[in-house]
Amino acid sequence: MGALIALLMWWAGNYSTTIATAMLVLVLLGTAAGTLIPNILLTWLIIGLSTIGFAILMMGYVVMTIPLKIGLLLAFPVCASLSTLSRTILSGWGQIDRNRSEINSYVEHYDQITKLQTRYNAQKIYKKAQHFILEDHCDDQWLNVTAIHWSHNRQIRQFHKHEYNKALREIAKILKNDRLPSEALYYMGHGTFLIISFNLTKQIYNHRNDLTRQSLKKIKVGQASQQFKWGTKFINKDNATKFPELEDVMRHIDRDMETDLIVEYMKGDSVNG
Structure with a gap:
């Protein structure tokens, strides 16, 4: 011009x-x-x-x-x-x-592989739920925050990228099929999935977890079955102030996962001994 x-x-x-x-x-x-x-x-x-x-x-x-x-x-x-x-x-x-x-x-809001919402959305919904737990004086409100971590996912991602993505999609599909519509599902990245369950009774919550565990056992990469670490935190009026942010809950869950892993190794050593 x-x-x-x-x-x-x-x-x-x-x-x-x-x-x-x-x-x-x-x-x-x-x-x-x-x-x-x-x-x-x-x-x-x-x-x-x-x-x-x-x-x-x-x-x-x-x-x-x-x-x-x-x-x-x-x-x-x-x-x-x-x-x-x-x-x-x-x-x-x-x-x-x-x-x-x-x-x-x-x-930023949706993971492209699993088609699940991400950490950003999980933080927002947890903050809103925590507010209702503390402020609702008419009914008791509670939630369970459950994390499922795919063990050794980093190694598989490094050497088998296609199988890694396929397994992530299979895990996401299992969660979508086995969890209740009232439960919110998220992918936090690095092989960690999050389930936020609202006002479920202990019986229903445990039943859903058992179903999910059975389904996850069927996932294989090549011929090898995959291992998953679980961590959960129950939030109600008594402890909601101790966990003002989702990150506080996640740190507690991560410590539980690490403890469970150490216990599993100790059990394995006892059996081998």
Whole structure:
């Protein structure tokens, strides 16, 4: 666009000052019209002004060479069209930026492999649930936060990326099928899934966990069955203030998982001994 304007002004500058001024005015008007006026109106404006200009320059008595007349006639429509094209391209880039922002937001909230909500959403729902547990004076409210960690997932991801993604999808499918609709499912990353269960009785909650454990035992990578560590925390009015954020709950659950792992190793050593 800039190169074309410079070329037109250089070409018109080879003639009289009047021609150069006329070219400058046409270029500025075309640029402004293409930038500010809607496309439909601009089309009619180009047709109208081009018709008038053609009548004056070509049919009237104007002492000017044919190439110069054609140049003046084309200056306005060409500059207006290029300005419109530039505006469209810039608008397209703006739309791409908006789409990119929406995509980034979606990726932040949903894991692309498991199709489950992520840590961001889990933190929000836990904060809201904790508020109801503390503030609802009419009914007792409680929740169970359950984490299921796929052991040795990092090694499998490093050497068997396709099988790793497939196993993640299988785990997510099991949770979607075995857990109740009232339970919220999340993928926290690094092979850790989270279940937030609202107001389930102990009997129902334990039954769901047993079903989930049985289903997870069927998952294999190659010919090898996979191991899963479990951790859970019961939150009610008595301890909700001790866990104001989900991260506080997760730290407690992680410690339980590490303790369970140490106990399993100790049991294994006792059997081997």
